[in-house]
Structures are given as structure tokens and as C-alpha cells.
Amino acid sequence: MAASLGLGSAQFGGDYGISNTRGRVSEDEVRQILQLAADCKVLTVDSSHYDGDVERILGRNWPFPSPFKPQVRTLRLEKGLDWLESRLRRSVEHMGLVRVHAALIDNPEDLMGPQGDELWARLEKLKADGLISKIGISASYDDQPLLLARRFKPDVMQVPASILDQRLVRDGTLAALAKLGVEVQIRSVFLQGLLFLPREKLPANLIPVGPHLSRVRRIMAESGADPLHAALSFALNLDGVSTVVVGVTSAAELRAIIAASESKAPRINWDAMALNDEVALTPGMWFQDLGEKTQRRLVRVA
Template identity: 25%
Template sequence: MKIGLGTVQFGMDYGVSNQTGKTNQAEVNLILNKALELGIRKLDTAYLYGDSESVLGQNQKELNGFDVITKTRKFGNTAFTKDDAKLIRESFLESLSRLKLNKVYGLMFHDSSDLLKENSGYLWDELVSLKSEDKVTKVGVSVYSLNQTEEILKKYPIEIIQFPLNIYDHSFLQNGFLSKLKEIDIEIHVRSVFLQGLALMSSTELPAYFKSVKNHIQECQEMLRSRGVTMLEASLNFIKSIKQVDFAILGINNISQLLEIIDSYHSGKNFEGIDYSKFAIFDESITNPSKWKLK
């Protein structure tokens, strides 16, 4: 099963369709235990996810059963110095302390643009040093655009990568890009599988900001409804159908969501003949949540 747990909701209020806010500590413990029971082993967090790392650190027994991936701090700099490399080390060691771990599976640059700035090698070399000290198994980057990713790959030997991919956003499927990543043995994690919950919202519930694609989304939903397939089932099947994807990082707010996702992931429904290319939306103001203007 190629599902990993996203934990931003454990540390802060997150997601356009999230009506319940930050997940409480007791619910986090239930989610982690159930995830382990179901065979889920990848867990994604970040230095900047509120107090997510600290919350996870309070569940030590469960946390030891996961491959934990965390991310670096972000920098506003246009160029880097050796002092910035010290900062990236210090913030990572703080992450380990919060998590109460001696080592993580993955450490990724949270802001991919940091790897394209002047003297970014200082930061990269620090991550490589942390790996050589056996504090990290794989080093990599969380990215947003295909062009930016290609530039980063020219500079650094990325081992693990995370990017958005969902039933509406197919930008990373262009030009056989995923196959190219696999040729150089990069582990692929995808996020935003439900587009912060947008992919699971009924067309009638969409905020006004999305009016330009309301008809498109309605047509997609009606097509699936006619086949007896839910948007959740289709969203998960879309990811399952892409063989190069190693793990889909899914944000979970509560235990019932986790169980619903697992049931839908293992749905025995017939998806044959669904042309997912017809779902694609080629408008970054819709597919990139950082560009949304909801208020």
C-alpha cells in the first residue's frame, strides 16, 4: 500500500475543506496506532508545521514504527553563507529533539527555491554531512513546479522528492518526467492528492473563487457518479494507477477519515475506461493552493 501520513493538521489548522481545525493529541495517538496496524509506515512532517513535530514526539512508541520524513526551515536570503548552513543544522537538530528521535528517514528542503540561490551548496553540503553522521537516510526536496525541479536535478543528486499530484493537477506527468526520476533512482512521494480537500468537495460547495472551473468539476463528478465511483475512490485510484509513485502523503484529521481512505483505497470497483486526462485543469491559480484568494 503506497500511502503515507501527512501531519500538518496535527500542528496547525490547515485545508480548505477542514471544518474541525487542528487534530488533538488523543486523536493523533489513535491515528498513529491504526496506521501502523494497517501497514502504513511513512510519516511526513516539517519544522514549520506548527507544533506537529512536538505532538508526534509525545507518541514515542508509535513513532518508532514509522519512517519519518521532515523538512528544513525556510530562508528569505538571496544568497547563503556558512552561517546559514549552521542554522539549517541547528533547526534540524531541534526537529530531532522535538520528535525525540536520533535519526529520520528523510530530510527535505522545504523551500525548493533555496537550492537555486547563490551558494546553495553550503546548505546541501550540510544535509549530506547529516547523512554521513547517520542522522538521515535520504536527502531531498519538496518542489512545486516541473521547471524548477529540472533545474535542481542538474545541480544536486536528489534521493527523495515530493511534489503535488492529484486528479486535477497533472503538471508532473508531462514529458515522461516520472520515468526520468526513476531512471536515476529517486524515491517519489506525492502530496496534495485531494488538493487540500478541494477534490472531495461537491461542485455545489465550492467557494466562489473556483467559479471558473465549477462546470468542469461538476461534469467530472457527474461522470464518476454515473459509474458509481466517488471522488475519493477516483482520487486514490488515479494515484495508484501511476506506477512510478512510491508513496502518496495524505493529510488525516481524524481516525474516521483514515478508515474511509483505506476502504476507498481498497475499493473493488471497476475503474477501467476512466480517462483521468479529462480531469486535468491547466490553470495554476486553481491547482496551486498558494495562489488561492479565498477571502
């Protein structure tokens, strides 16, 4: 069974995404996006307090009655468990809610620290109290999400996966998480917009992967698919995945995503599209000064 779509909200609070030319989404547009999502049964809404004032923006613009399954995230544990719990409660209040569908631990390293077990126990208490329905972890590839899931047995795991970043598909992590009974969500299915960025607009650190991106687009075109359709088809049909979280900057974009998600998947050699480049698969490194490392990659690709 194909996964369902979920809605990310980072674009509601800032200029998120390398190919985002529209900037921060206006509240009027947020209201239209949420109404369209409700009408089309895109019910999971992923919120983050790192992205501007997203929680309050959502709280001001939900359609009522709201059909959504909102998710909130934890802040760092550095100020203590009591503060973290208080901040989670404020997140729920800022969204105008009395409870949320899930709370995701946004910093897996906190779970591996000395207070990791206490942190998990605190979230289990909030679940028992009815503030949240599910406990989850938002992890990256380097966080070893399968090991985290085996240790803490979360209800939800959110991880990155895409046509370009197939690491957790190829190593069996996504399928193994599903076998553990974990609800698997994937994000970054467009790799923060890299899939749509013209080769001539790539930042310096990504120039080495330009030829690969051109090859990916050529394969898509030969299969009769555009990048949006291909990326969604890949993500929505991954074994074990329940929800594919996407971000948009307009109702029109969401409408296009919904339409593409309902189209028949193209026949494509998905394996040929995967990137194997540490910098390209790590958005935090895209604009860093990588010095000699970048030069070595440029020489190797040339």
C-alpha cells in the first residue's frame, strides 16, 4: 500500500530550501494551504519551533474543526528536563490545541547522553497524561535510526530519504523499522529542493554533482516523468513507509504535489539516480568552506 502525504511547515517560518525563490509564506497563503490539505486528507502536519514562529502561525490558521494530526518537536536538553517539558507544553498551546498527535525528539544525541532514559520516560509520562498520542524520533542517517528504534521502541521514526539519498533504503533500515512496528515517516524527498535546482545555480560545493543531477533529469525525461512526479513516486512506494512529509510555499504547489502523487508511477531505473557524495547528501555542508576537500572532489569528477 502506498504511503500517504504529510505537510511540513518549515517554509511557513522562513526562506527554507535551496530552490525556494518565493521566500517565507504569507499567513493568507498558509491558511489556503491548510484548507486545501484538510480538503484533500493530507492530515499529518509537522511543526518545528526552529523555523520562525511556525507554531503560532499554525495556531492562527487551522481550519475548524481541524482534522489534522499535528506533530511537535523537542528542543535541546541543555536546559534540563523540566524546561524541555514546559517548552513542549507551550508548543501545544501556541498551536491552539490541548493535545497533539505526536512529539518527536529532534536531537537524537540527547537520547544517547546521560539523561537519555530520563528524557524518554518524561515523554512517556506526557503520553500517559494525554498531551501527546505518540512518541517519536527525528533522525538523520548518521544517527543510526535502526539502533535508536531497537533501544527506545518509538511509535514514530522520521528520517530522510529520496531519489538522490537512498542510503536508508539500500541498507534495509526503512524495511527493518517497519518490521519493528514503527510508523515510518520520510522527509527531504526533494533533498531540500536540490532536485529542482538548475545546474548553473548550484553553489560551489555542489558543482561536482552537477553531471549526476543532469543525468538524473535525463533519465526522468526519457521515462516521461518530471522531477516532481518521479520523486514522489519513488518516496510514496517505498516498502514500510507510512507518510511522506513535503513542504510547500503555496496552495498551487500543494495541489501539484497531490496531483503528481495520484499519477501512476513511471518505470525508471531508481538505482541509477542515487547520489554517493557526502557533501551533497548533507545540506549543512552545502555552503561551508570545505577547502581542499572540495578541490579534491572537483578534480575527481573532472
